[in-house]
Amino acid sequence: MNRLLKNLLAAGCLLGGTTLGFSQTKSENPGAELTVSYLRGTQKLHDLQASPMMYFTDYNGINLDYKRMKGRNRWEFGSEAKTGSMIAPALGTREFQFEEGGEGFLLIPTQYFGEIRAGYQRGLIQNEKQETYLGVNLRNQIHYADGLAMNTWAMNLLGLGVRYTHLLKLGTKHQILGDFQLPIFAFVARMPFSNVVSQPETSQFKSFMSGSTFTSVNQFQQPEIRIAYRYRLARRSSLELGYSYDWLHYSKPQTIKKSNHELGLSWVYHFQFSPAK
Amino acid sequence: MKQLIKTSLFASLFVCGLGLVSCNELMLGEEPSQGPVSTFEYLWSTFDDHYGLFEVKQLDWDEVHAEFSTKVNDQMSADELFDLFSEMLSRLNDGHVWMVKPNPGFRRFDSGPSFPDGTFDLDLIRESLSEETSFGPADNPLVLFGKFKNTNIGYLYLDHLGQAPGFYEDHIRTALAALAGTDELVFDARGIEGGDDRSAQIVASYFAEERKLYMKTRFKQSANPGDFSDWILWQLAPRSGAYTKPVVLLTDRGTGSAGETFTLAMRQNENVEIVGDFTFGAFSDNPKWELPNGWIVAMSTGDFRDQSGISYEGIGLEPDEVVINTPEEVSNGTDRALIRALSILLEN
Numbered sequence: 001m002n003r004l005l006k007n008l009l010a011a012g013c014l015l016g017g018t019t020l021g022f023s024q025t026k027s028e029n030p031g032a033e034l035t036v037s038y039l040r041g042t043q044k045l046h047d048l049q050a051s052p053m054m055y056f057t058d059y060n061g062i063n064l065d066y067k068r069m070k071g072r073n074r075w076e077f078g079s080e081a082k083t084g085s086m087i088a089p090a091l092g093t094r095e096f097q098f099e100e101g102g103e104g105f106l107l108i109p110t111q112y113f114g115e116i117r118a119g120y121q122r123g124l125i126q127n128e129k130q131e132t133y134l135g136v137n138l139r140n141q142i143h144y145a146d147g148l149a150m151n152t153w154a155m156n157l158l159g160l161g162v163r164y165t166h167l168l169k170l171g172t173k174h175q176i177l178g179d180f181q182l183p184i185f186a187f188v189a190r191m192p193f194s195n196v197v198s199q200p201e202t203s204q205f206k207s208f209m210s211g212s213t214f215t216s217v218n219q220f221q222q223p224e225i226r227i228a229y230r231y232r233l234a235r236r237s238s239l240e241l242g243y244s245y246d247w248l249h250y251s252k253p254q255t256i257k258k259s260n261h262e263l264g265l266s267w268v269y270h271f272q273f274s275p276a277k
Numbered sequence: 278m279k280q281l282i283k284t285s286l287f288a289s290l291f292v293c294g295l296g297l298v299s300c301n302e303l304m305l306g307e308e309p310s311q312g313p314v315s316t317f318e319y320l321w322s323t324f325d326d327h328y329g330l331f332e333v334k335q336l337d338w339d340e341v342h343a344e345f346s347t348k349v350n351d352q353m354s355a356d357e358l359f360d361l362f363s364e365m366l367s368r369l370n371d372g373h374v375w376m377v378k379p380n381p382g383f384r385r386f387d388s389g390p391s392f393p394d395g396t397f398d399l400d401l402i403r404e405s406l407s408e409e410t411s412f413g414p415a416d417n418p419l420v421l422f423g424k425f426k427n428t429n430i431g432y433l434y435l436d437h438l439g440q441a442p443g444f445y446e447d448h449i450r451t452a453l454a455a456l457a458g459t460d461e462l463v464f465d466a467r468g469i470e471g472g473d474d475r476s477a478q479i480v481a482s483y484f485a486e487e488r489k490l491y492m493k494t495r496f497k498q499s500a501n502p503g504d505f506s507d508w509i510l511w512q513l514a515p516r517s518g519a520y521t522k523p524v525v526l527l528t529d530r531g532t533g534s535a536g537e538t539f540t541l542a543m544r545q546n547e548n549v550e551i552v553g554d555f556t557f558g559a560f561s562d563n564p565k566w567e568l569p570n571g572w573i574v575a576m577s578t579g580d581f582r583d584q585s586g587i588s589y590e591g592i593g594l595e596p597d598e599v600v601i602n603t604p605e606e607v608s609n610g611t612d613r614a615l616i617r618a619l620s621i622l623l624e625n
Binding site: 044045046050051052053054088090091092094095096097099100104107149150151192193194195196198199200201202247253255257258259 | 304305306308309311319327329377379380383384385473474475478494496497498499500506509510511512514562564565566567568569571573575578579
């Protein structure tokens with residue numbers, strides 16, 4: 001009898017705790033979330049300013065993202081850093097020498113790239129099944145590689161674009177997220193037609209950036225889509241698996257086309273809870 | 278049923294989308310053929326679009342195409358193609374144009390003139406210095422300075438100008454502070470094969486008394502013939518602690534590229550006299566281009582002139598007094614250019 005009472009008490013506590021936990025999940029919304037992601041992707045680059053051949057970069061990276069949600073408003077600030085080796089599949093691995101009879105070296109450039117971003121979105125639909133948001137995103141992406149065709153290769157893209165996000169809620173633990181963004185205006189800095197950046201009494205970075213040109217979506221296209229699945233592990237944390245694809249096209253001083261396929265595994269920390277309305 | 282149709286449609290669109298973005302040719306464009314004819318056309322047109330010195334060298338590149346396009350065919354071996362390209366690029370006679378073919382069978386071709394090695398030996402000079410300070414590896418210093426034995430004449434040597442400008446700002450200031458007590462100086466630029474033109478500007482500015490234009494540069498900015506950027510003006514910018522006492526600058530055919538833009542700048546300083554041989558004669562920056570077959574070629578995309586608009590590409594800068602060392606003299610322990618520099622300074 002004593003044992004039955006104990007079991008009943010334990011089951012009751014468990015049920016109560018679960019109910020409490022469930023009700024907390026339902027009745028509280030996180031006001032902010034911090035996301036840490038591991039990124040793994042492939043970049044395909046065809047930049048005629050650098051080479052007539054395509055270069056593939058299998059890269060690893062990390063992403064840090066902070067999101068603040070209040071009512072219909074969402075603010076987001078994030079940054080990414082990635083790196084990988086660039087290989088031209090049609091050329092294979094090439095060994096050069098500085099001079100005949102000299103020591104050989106493999107020409108495998110390493111690319112470093114990353115971004116910082118800030119965005120604002122306003123909720124269009126917010127109910128128990130789905131949420132949709134529309135807003136703007138300001139993003140700066142920088143790329144640098146030393147040794148691409150034995151040259152320094154660099155590109156900086158500062159873009160202001162529209163961003164649409166669609167969130168499907170499948171119960172309390174599962175979410176599907178779709179995201180689309182498109183820069184409308186951009187400042188683009190690329191290596192000049194001569195492939196030389198040299199100005200007296202000016203750093204090369206400053207000279208390079210001073211060559212930025214303003215452009216818009218009719219000349220510069222970089223759409224990006226992302227889909228992700230999120231699983232709520234606990235009140236304060238979720239796990240997310242996402243896939244994103246972006247494609248870039250710009251024609252000055254010579255045509256560049258670039259695409260990225262990227263997988264991201266993220267841990268999301270939810271905080272600043274407030275009661276649901 | 279409606280839900281099933283919706284789901285199927287979405288899945289189909291997703292699969293089609295994935296197929297679309299996976300198609301490299303559609304999303305990224307086509308790569309050129311890697312055969313000899315295609316590679317020849319790519320090499321020729323890359324020079325046609327980007328090379329900055331056709332006007333200076335008075336070379337008709339279309340004529341070169343007419344001559345060499347008949348000699349190329351897709352049955353050529355890699356070595357035959359390399360020889361043909363080398364012959365074509367030799368028409369440019371440009372020390373900044375070179376081409377390399379990767380291993381196996383690495384080959385390098387240099388378009389510019391070649392001059393005898395061994396006309397300068399730093400170790401020979403080090404024997405005659407009473408005090409010596411150096412930065413970098415002891416046997417191959419980046420910067421070396423000291424004083425000639427039994428004189429009050431200083432000596433300053435730079436291996437190259439390839440470090441960032443801040444390096445030279447620090448080390449030249451340090452060197453000139455140490456040499457401030459000397460009456461005259463020999464600046465040896467015979468080892469400077471190249472580097473950064475901004476570094477050259479800084480070093481030369483440490484010998485300047487006034488701000489002066491010494492060089493104008495411009496770069497190709499489109500494939501259209503003669504379409505260059507605006508002139509970029511390079512001026513001496515005097516520094517505190519500048520050395521304004523008499524200086525003899527030693528140059529030779531090993532003084533190239535940024536070593537030559539440095540010499541251009543030093544020519545504007547009235548306290549500087551230049552002794553030695555002509556400089557190499559290759560001023561412009563020379564970025565590299567990749568050919569479809571994986572070879573790499575370097576070319577001059579700029580047009581560098583002195584303050585009056587004169588180009589010395591392919592010619593080199595003439596010293597105030599020509600004294601040409603031979604390798605035999607140097608190997609026997611005689612540096613006639615240095616001896617002449619010291620006698621000029623001792624006559625002051």
